[in-house]
Amino acid sequence: MMRAARIPPLALLATLPVPAYAHLVNSGLGPFYNGALHLLLSPGDLLAVLAVGLLAGQSGKASARWAAITLPLAWAAAALDGLSLGAGADLGWVEVALLILLGILVAAGIRLSASVMASLAALTGLLHGLDNAGAFLGSDSSIVAVAGTAAAVLVLTLLMAALAVSLRAVWTRIALRVGGSWIAAIGMLMLGWLLHGTS
Amino acid sequence: MKHLQPPPLARILLTALLLWPLVVFAHVEGGAAGGFLSGLHHPISGLDHVLAMVAVGLWGAQLGAPAIWLLPVAFPIMMAFGGLLGLSGIELPAVELGIALSAVILGALILGAIRLPLAAALLVVGFFAVFHGHAHGTEMTPGQSAILYSIGFVIATGLLHAAGIGIGLIHRWDAGRVALRGAGSVVMAGGLFFLWRALA
Numbered sequence: 147m148m149r150a151a152r153i154p155p156l157a158l159l160a161t162l163p164v165p166a167y168a169h170l171v172n173s174g175l176g177p178f179y180n181g182a183l184h185l186l187l188s189p190g191d192l193l194a195v196l197a198v199g200l201l202a203g204q205s206g207k208a209s210a211r212w213a214a215i216t217l218p219l220a221w222a223a224a225a226l227d228g229l230s231l232g233a234g235a236d237l238g239w240v241e242v243a244l245l246i247l248l249g250i251l252v253a254a255g256i257r258l259s260a261s262v263m264a265s266l267a268a269l270t271g272l273l274h275g276l277d278n279a280g281a282f283l284g285s286d287s288s289i290v291a292v293a294g295t296a297a298a299v300l301v302l303t304l305l306m307a308a309l310a311v312s313l314r315a316v317w318t319r320i321a322l323r324v325g326g327s328w329i330a331a332i333g334m335l336m337l338g339w340l341l342h343g344t345s
Numbered sequence: 346m347k348h349l350q351p352p353p354l355a356r357i358l359l360t361a362l363l364l365w366p367l368v369v370f371a372h373v374e375g376g377a378a379g380g381f382l383s384g385l386h387h388p389i390s391g392l393d394h395v396l397a398m399v400a401v402g403l404w405g406a407q408l409g410a411p412a413i414w415l416l417p418v419a420f421p422i423m424m425a426f427g428g429l430l431g432l433s434g435i436e437l438p439a440v441e442l443g444i445a446l447s448a449v450i451l452g453a454l455i456l457g458a459i460r461l462p463l464a465a466a467l468l469v470v471g472f473f474a475v476f477h478g479h480a481h482g483t484e485m486t487p488g489q490s491a492i493l494y495s496i497g498f499v500i501a502t503g504l505l506h507a508a509g510i511g512i513g514l515i516h517r518w519d520a521g522r523v524a525l526r527g528a529g530s531v532v533m534a535g536g537l538f539f540l541w542r543a544l545a
Binding site: 189190193250253320323324326327328330331332333334335336337338339341342 | 414417418419421422424425426428429430431432433434490491492493495496498499500502503
């Protein structure tokens, strides 16, 4: 007791555990929908899925189909891998760099081959899945929650890719490229905030 | 004489509306919504920024395709690059001067209906966008979500360009072309005012 009393209050304060806010939001509809909602409430992840979907759609139907398969699968595999390891990973830098690349590719109107698009989608899925693994750790049925997130990723990728594939009018193709420039710009600002130490 | 009576549903709705509790807005927006709204508000909070961003759209509309959409594609990317420089702690000399000059130069280009080559037009817009990003991209209230601030910031910038393009579409009519050049003179005058303030 005497020894404890000598410890400066500030040191005690410094040893307090930091609360983790990376857990899933409770949707009230069970772990599957908690996982799906997790994606919709994570702007960084959502933006990455939008970017992959738009780029895949811009690249054509074959690329879009491969991206819609590889992105959710890689996401789920990486999240499950992170769960088995018992931790997620902080991959903010790489994710932001990838987001800038995806945005610039959309803005430049570049059409990627199916294999390159599938690889980029898989890389995005792996990074974000691993990064999000920590969020599923506290969940009652973490595997079901991962499935919910992967399903949401699949649906969003399909919607975005289908939208981009169906664009025919010139102004809509331009709007798509403007959207890409916005994604790249947001990525660049995020890179700045990471350098600044705020995210 | 028969009195006009509101229908029962309308009476119920009116009563419910009168009994509706008032929401207290005694707190600043916090968390996610605060970050997004703060980012959305920043580009429109200063007239110098608004003038320049609308002018980019006006000039793009005056130049026609492909500048009409390439300028608004280049601006946010270069603006974010300016924000990146600011957040990295890299100082730019005379940021306020650069912002004021952007309105002067863009206004003058619109007023003179000057058709620069596409590469030169992109260079002009990209150069000035760096100053705007450096000044505004870094001004987030502490504690807010950086990504939502960035999303709001970029969306507001893009919508200002869109407003400029929308106004600039009057260029297809003879009278509209004259009005557009007049709008350029307003942008230029505003820029000169901000330039005078920056130098004073």
